[in-house]
Amino acid sequence: MIGLETERLIFRQWEPSDYEQFSKFYSDEKNARFVGGVKSKEEAYRLLATYIGHYELNGYSYLAVAEKTSKNLIGTVGLWNSRPWPEPELGYWILSEHQGKGFATEAGLAVKIFALEALKFDSLVSYIDPSNEASIQLALRLGAKYDSEIDLLDFGLHLVYKYW
Structure with a gap:
């Protein structure tokens, strides 16, 4: 999965220089409310390390996604499937300054095809x-269809959008 590319984006492993933007994203309630909640700097660091470890164990994870030309981090798009996770998930978040440019759709389609x-x-x-309308719309653009609801481990009620 590392090295996966689209027209404008490249998927890469997380780098130490990504930590500041990563922790800033997770420190803001507006950003973090749909991806596990606000994290302290230490919690964000541990989450970043978890993404890296998940890749080492499985060969896929939520990866850093960067613009090809500028090399700037735009967010994360990737796959998650820890042992207690119900089934493989396509997940994503984009830094606010890079939203509205079609990056999530472009990256999401590449990851869906890869998976x-x-x-x-x-x-x-x-x-x-259920209240994350932007994510629902993205899942629909990526070809998912509503399937069911689930009480997702420690994360509460979630809608399941399935890719066929």
């Missing part, structure tokens, strides 16, 4: 907070 074709996942979903 279903290269990794041969039998299923792929996005778990979405």
Whole structure:
């Protein structure tokens, strides 16, 4: 998955220089409310390390996504499937200054194709907070369809959007 590219984006492993933007994203309630909640700097660091560890264990994770030309971090798009997770998930968040440019759709489509074709996942979903309308719209643009509701571990009620 590292090195996956689209027309404008490249997927790469997280770098120490990404930490400041990562922790800033998670320190803001507006950003973090749909992705596990606000994190202290230490909690953000541990989450970033978790993303890296998930990749080492599985060969995929939520990766850093950067613009090809500027190399600037724009956010994360990737796959999650820890042991207690119900089924593989396509997840995403984009830094506010890069939203509205089509990056999430572009990256999400690349990850969906990678998961279903290269990794041969039998299923792929996005778990979405019912009040996260932007994420619902993105899942629909990526070809997902509403499937069900789930009480998602410690995260509460989520809608399940399934990619077929």
